[in-house]
Amino acid sequence: MDGIQTLKKDYPWIQNPLIVGAPMRLIALADLAVEVSKAGGIGFIGAGTDVSDLDSHLHKAQDLLKSSSLATGSAILPIGIGFINWGASLSDSIPLIQKYRPAAVWFFAPSSTTSLTEWAQGTRKASPETKIWVQVGSVKEAVDALKSAKPDVLVVQGTDAGGHGLAQGASVISLVPEVSDAVDAVVKEHGGPSPVLLAAGGIVESRGVAAALALGASGIVMGTRFLACHEAVIAKGYQDEVLRASDGGQNTVRTKVYDNLRGTTGWAETHNARGVINKSYIDAVAGLDEAQNKKLYEEDMKKGDKGWGVEARMTTYAGAGVGLVREVKSAKEIVEEVRDGARAVLKWLGDGAMTGKL
Amino acid sequence: MDGIQTLKKDYPWIQNPLIVGAPMRLIALADLAVEVSKAGGIGFIGAGTDVSDLDSHLHKAQDLLKSSSLATGSAILPIGIGFINWGASLSDSIPLIQKYRPAAVWFFAPSSTTSLTEWAQGTRKASPETKIWVQVGSVKEAVDALKSAKPDVLVVQGTDAGGHGLAQGASVISLVPEVSDAVDAVVKEHGGPSPVLLAAGGIVESRGVAAALALGASGIVMGTRFLACHEAVIAKGYQDEVLRASDGGQNTVRTKVYDNLRGTTGWAETHNARGVINKSYIDAVAGLDEAQNKKLYEEDMKKGDKGWGVEARMTTYAGAGVGLVREVKSAKEIVEEVRDGARAVLKWLGDGAMTGKL
Numbered sequence: 151m152d153g154i155q156t157l158k159k160d161y162p163w164i165q166n167p168l169i170v171g172a173p174m175r176l177i178a179l180a181d182l183a184v185e186v187s188k189a190g191g192i193g194f195i196g197a198g199t200d201v202s203d204l205d206s207h208l209h210k211a212q213d214l215l216k217s218s219s220l221a222t223g224s225a226i227l228p229i230g231i232g233f234i235n236w237g238a239s240l241s242d243s244i245p246l247i248q249k250y251r252p253a254a255v256w257f258f259a260p261s262s263t264t265s266l267t268e269w270a271q272g273t274r275k276a277s278p279e280t281k282i283w284v285q286v287g288s289v290k291e292a293v294d295a296l297k298s299a300k301p302d303v304l305v306v307q308g309t310d311a312g313g314h315g316l317a318q319g320a321s322v323i324s325l326v327p328e329v330s331d332a333v334d335a336v337v338k339e340h341g342g343p344s345p346v347l348l349a350a351g352g353i354v355e356s357r358g359v360a361a362a363l364a365l366g367a368s369g370i371v372m373g374t375r376f377l378a379c380h381e382a383v384i385a386k387g388y389q390d391e392v393l394r395a396s397d398g399g400q401n402t403v404r405t406k407v408y409d410n411l412r413g414t415t416g417w418a419e420t421h422n423a424r425g426v427i428n429k430s431y432i433d434a435v436a437g438l439d440e441a442q443n444k445k446l447y448e449e450d451m452k453k454g455d456k457g458w459g460v461e462a463r464m465t466t467y468a469g470a471g472v473g474l475v476r477e478v479k480s481a482k483e484i485v486e487e488v489r490d491g492a493r494a495v496l497k498w499l500g501d502g503a504m505t506g507k508l
Numbered sequence: 509m510d511g512i513q514t515l516k517k518d519y520p521w522i523q524n525p526l527i528v529g530a531p532m533r534l535i536a537l538a539d540l541a542v543e544v545s546k547a548g549g550i551g552f553i554g555a556g557t558d559v560s561d562l563d564s565h566l567h568k569a570q571d572l573l574k575s576s577s578l579a580t581g582s583a584i585l586p587i588g589i590g591f592i593n594w595g596a597s598l599s600d601s602i603p604l605i606q607k608y609r610p611a612a613v614w615f616f617a618p619s620s621t622t623s624l625t626e627w628a629q630g631t632r633k634a635s636p637e638t639k640i641w642v643q644v645g646s647v648k649e650a651v652d653a654l655k656s657a658k659p660d661v662l663v664v665q666g667t668d669a670g671g672h673g674l675a676q677g678a679s680v681i682s683l684v685p686e687v688s689d690a691v692d693a694v695v696k697e698h699g700g701p702s703p704v705l706l707a708a709g710g711i712v713e714s715r716g717v718a719a720a721l722a723l724g725a726s727g728i729v730m731g732t733r734f735l736a737c738h739e740a741v742i743a744k745g746y747q748d749e750v751l752r753a754s755d756g757g758q759n760t761v762r763t764k765v766y767d768n769l770r771g772t773t774g775w776a777e778t779h780n781a782r783g784v785i786n787k788s789y790i791d792a793v794a795g796l797d798e799a800q801n802k803k804l805y806e807e808d809m810k811k812g813d814k815g816w817g818v819e820a821r822m823t824t825y826a827g828a829g830v831g832l833v834r835e836v837k838s839a840k841e842i843v844e845e846v847r848d849g850a851r852a853v854l855k856w857l858g859d860g861a862m863t864g865k866l
Contacts, residue, residue, distance in 0.1 A: 354682060355685065360722035
């Protein structure tokens with residue numbers, strides 16, 4: 151509970167349990183980020199590898215937030231920015247961090263721990279109120295991040311997550327407790343404040359949130375769930391495929407195939423992405439030549455919303471929990487439903503333990 | 509909470525939250541199974557694919573249990589038997605089920621749903637008190653099992669699990685809620701009692717247990733954790749490697765390499781097994797010829813306990829939670845520590861939700 155109390159000092163508008171909107175590149179922009187924060191969560195703009203449009207997204211978010219009465223407690227902009235650090239330009243990003251003073255910057259997949267240190271130092275100098283969040287996918291990454299960036303928040307991403315992450319990994323069920331123990335050990339040895347742990351990957355609704363808190367997280371991050379929300383910048387074909395897909399362990403896969411087709415090939419060998427299995431993937435596994443597969447992909451790009459689906463070729467990045475996403479709601483409705491539901495599950499668990507029924 | 513109340517009628521000796529010892533082939537035999545049940549859990553003998561020694565293991569368990577005062581409420585033997593159904597002989601197994609009347613039979617990886625139906629019907633006829641447990645690794649398998657075997661218990665195994673399971677899969681964080689919803693829908697449509705759901709895969713200690721209950725399971729199964737217990741039939745080299753390994757998402761892997769080396773090659777293409785990465789695996793990935801790899805493996809078999817380790821070649825099947833296994837205890841100590849710890853986590857969660865601190 152210390153974790154969430156720490157966060158509440160920095161972010162006085164948040165409500166428990168904390169729901170964070172993942173910085174999905176191209177999809178989570180000003181509208182989604184602002185609505186998640188306005189609902190008592192923390193929303194992120196996904197800047198990804200390219201910050202050329204970031205100024206306009208932040209400007210829009212600032213405008214949208216002017217009319218809200220969000221208690222920020224300081225001059226910060228009550229949303230975060232998510233960077234994919236191997237691709238994003240540090241020198242272009244720091245001035246924007248200084249200009250907008252976001253509540254958080256979320257660092258992911260830096261080219262090295264040295265680079266991560268530079269991003270953290272640059273941010274702290276440019277905007278001391280901005281908190282440093284670092285996404286990690288293993289115990290080793292967590293310990294390295296702790297030592298190189300002294301993050302305020304560690305986002306611990308399990309392998310069920312949609313989109314990009316470590317190719318090999320554990321899910322949050324074993325990763326969050328082990329990272330929690332490892333972080334405690336490092337803090338005990340080297341001193342310094344403990345980072346707050348948030349869990350990501352496969353968490354789509356209330357039960358997953360309650361589970362994450364049981365594992366030792368102070369809040370959670372959802373990406374896939376927000377694909378089915380009004381404020382996501384997403385094609386209807388993509389969103390429909392998210393609603394259709396079920397049994398995500400069987401019907402999604404971690405692969406580099408989609409990156410190769412889309413030309414987003416700057417990722418390290420250690421990383422790939424989870425998406426719904428479609429014709430491109432099936433053909434790739436069956437041995438279809440990559441150039442030919444790409445040509446077929448580009449033909450499906452012309453089909454509009456019909457380009458998505460199990461018999462089509464556009465990429466549907468989504469997590470293994472995709473089967474639990476069943477309707478499109480507003481970001482506000484999603485945050486409130488998941489948060490209230492999680493609180494009910496927690497009370498039910500406590501009651502069950504107290505009365506010996508569970 | 510209905511699930512655990514149902515189980516308590518069948519198994520009056522169990523305590524909440526329910527801890528089950530996985531039927532690990534060759535490792536979980538009479539001593540381990542009996543001690544887990546005596547501690548208020550449910551222990552399983554891992555018969556696996558070969559039931560030729562099963563009579564003697566059951567006889568030993570019966571002997572061990574004679575001196576205990578376990579309240580079974582009926583004439584059942586208060587432990588279970590785990591079968592790997594594609595390999596185990598139905599005609600040899602049924603007479604043993606009839607003779608010993610185990611509390612449960614656990615079915616896993618049948619060659620077909622027809623075969624699963626035969627095992628379930630044969631068991632119910634031979635020993636009506638014996639409950640049918642079926643292990644599943646996807647929503648589809650859960651629904652198929654429900655329709656073909658009307659199981660009393662579904663063991664929902666996530667992909668973090670050690671040893672054998674589906675090659676592709678989700679972890680319990682998204683799988684358990686989705687299976688739970690799917691089971692509810694089938695029961696609503698077709699009638700019949702709801703099976704009790706238990707979660708398996710990556711659960712090693714109290715936090716994972718509390719998380720599993722949050723996800724909708726009525727109890728949990730641990731395998732990897734019981735590798736580090738006095739009653740496991742396990743080489744010291746294997747056990748030491750379990751204690752050494754950490755960061756299981758990075759240092760274990762799902763693969764068919766170990767099966768191929770060990771000659772346990774009857775598994776369907778859909779299944780593989782998770783083990784700690786060692787020299788055999790690294791060489792296989794690097795392209796070493798399988799016959800040569802097997803020869804090197806067989807040389808390491810002669811090294812005794814030194815045959816295990818990251819620089820050696822004996823197989824260390826273990827789950828992604830292996831890093832949370834840190835000491836060898838008795839089965840009783842493990843069951844009590846995990847159960848008491850889980851209850852404490854549940855109360856802490858309930859308190860946090862009630863006071864608004866979580």
